[in-house]
Amino acid sequence: MRFFAFIVVCLTGALLLYGTGEFPDWGDPNSPASLHLSNYYIENALNDTGAPNFVTAVVADYRGFDTMFETAVIFCGGLACFLLLRDFREKKDHYYRHIPTGVILHVKDSQKPLTIGKEFGYMDKDWVPPDLIIKTVCRILIPFIQIYAMYVVAHGDYSPGGGFQGGVIFGSSLILLAISYDLKTLVKRVKERVLGIFAAAGVLLYAGIAALCMLMGGNFLDYSKLAPLVPWNSHHNIRAIGMLGVEIGVGIAVMAVMLIIYINIVSEGRHDEGL
Amino acid sequence: MSDVLSLIVAKYNYWLYVILMMIGLYGMIAKNNLVKKIVGMNIFQTAIILFYVSVGYKRDATIPILANAHDAHGATAIHAADYINPLTSCLMLTAIVVSVATFGYAMALAVRIYQRYQTLEEDELRMRLSEE
Numbered sequence: 001m002r003f004f005a006f007i008v009v010c011l012t013g014a015l016l017l018y019g020t021g022e023f024p025d026w027g028d029p030n031s032p033a034s035l036h037l038s039n040y041y042i043e044n045a046l047n048d049t050g051a052p053n054f055v056t057a058v059v060a061d062y063r064g065f066d067t068m069f070e071t072a073v074i075f076c077g078g079l080a081c082f083l084l085l086r087d088f089r090e091k092k093d094h095y096y097r098h099i100p101t102g103v104i105l106h107v108k109d110s111q112k113p114l115t116i117g118k119e120f121g122y123m124d125k126d127w128v129p130p131d132l133i134i135k136t137v138c139r140i141l142i143p144f145i146q147i148y149a150m151y152v153v154a155h156g157d158y159s160p161g162g163g164f165q166g167g168v169i170f171g172s173s174l175i176l177l178a179i180s181y182d183l184k185t186l187v188k189r190v191k192e193r194v195l196g197i198f199a200a201a202g203v204l205l206y207a208g209i210a211a212l213c214m215l216m217g218g219n220f221l222d223y224s225k226l227a228p229l230v231p232w233n234s235h236h237n238i239r240a241i242g243m244l245g246v247e248i249g250v251g252i253a254v255m256a257v258m259l260i261i262y263i264n265i266v267s268e269g270r271h272d273e274g275l
Numbered sequence: 276m277s278d279v280l281s282l283i284v285a286k287y288n289y290w291l292y293v294i295l296m297m298i299g300l301y302g303m304i305a306k307n308n309l310v311k312k313i314v315g316m317n318i319f320q321t322a323i324i325l326f327y328v329s330v331g332y333k334r335d336a337t338i339p340i341l342a343n344a345h346d347a348h349g350a351t352a353i354h355a356a357d358y359i360n361p362l363t364s365c366l367m368l369t370a371i372v373v374s375v376a377t378f379g380y381a382m383a384l385a386v387r388i389y390q391r392y393q394t395l396e397e398d399e400l401r402m403r404l405s406e407e
Binding site for chain 1: 282285286287288289290293294296297300301304305329330331332333334335336338339340341353355356358360361362363364365368369371372373375376377379380382383384386387390
């Protein structure tokens with residue numbers, strides 16, 4: 001089987017390499033990919049959309065439909081993880097740690113769980129004593145990571161960044177919280193219901209801005225019709241502002257879906273213990 | 276010999292993507308463990324992303340963000356040759372998002388399979404399935 005696979009892979013690779021003989025050289029400015037459509041985007045993006053970042057201009061404005069359904073794809077990915085894995089059954093037996101003595105209690109069939117506080121702490125099969133250095137460093141770092149994520153979203157029109165990137169950074173800062181403390185700390189701070197609402201609200205914000213353009217008398221996703229809503233804007237970059245709103249929606253949706261996927265996978269859908 | 280070598284050097288981005296793609300394909304075909312297959316799929320997707328992004332590169336060009344867009348004079352003349360192709364980066368943004376969604380979904384499926392059959396090895400899975 002291995003040998004067979006190796007032969008197949010070698011043959012496919014040789015075929016692909018044979019095909020590259022016809023391809024343009026690396027970095028060739030006259031390659032076909034760079035001759036037709038992309039020049040229009042580079043030369044006209046600032047005038048058309050008011051966003052100096054061509055990639056954001058193309059993603060959020062020229063190809064706005066594509067990005068909207070891309071956000072829907074992300075939402076569906078999170079929804080599929082939730083539906084496949086979420087397990088609402090309560091676990092019967094719980095483990096607790098008596099903090100002053102370090103004794104571990106195993107409570108079977110308890111209707112009333114012990115209160116977690118100064119006296120008792122959680123315990124599970126993966127529990128390790130919290131590492132002071134890791135916890136402290138993460139506690140200091142996480143707010144800065146989150147501010148950076150918001151910067152990446154807000155400056156998506158002007159510098160490298162955008163909704164997807166910022167949302168992923170924000171989501172990973174919260175995943176860092178779950179890794180450095182434990183999953184319960186994250187689930188206690190970020191409720192599952194909030195995550196679900198955020199994931200849907202992000203997609204809805206995108207589609208809502210697009211529909212608002214229609215209400216204002218333009219086409220779907222025609223941000224230029226939003227100008228009466230921001231009368232204090234004097235820079236003629238109303239399309240960039242519409243793109244910013246759309247990117248915020250994308251960022252919220254991506255952040256929530258990242259967390260939904262992570263929490264469901266590491267805890268096998270029970271949201272109690274995990275990495 | 277030097278002809279072949281210069282050909283490789285001129286198109287080495289394609290060689291890299293083909294090698295990476297074949298590593299992913301081999302992982303998907305030959306590996307027995309489902310998680311390794313999923314990682315192989317991810318490497319395959321990454322190879323395609325690398326291919327597209329390298330196609331968009333132009334020699335002596337900079338990132339696709341307009342320089343001096345907010346100077347007093349603004350950008351008067353924009354030369355398309357000065358900026359790399361933004362279109363490939365946009366398309367790959369889509370591909371990355373889709374690969375995240377498929378990766379999460381595949382991992383969720385793997386977790387479910389493990390919950391039910393207590394294994395992720397393909398041959399053992401086939402045995403369990405034939406027992407039922």
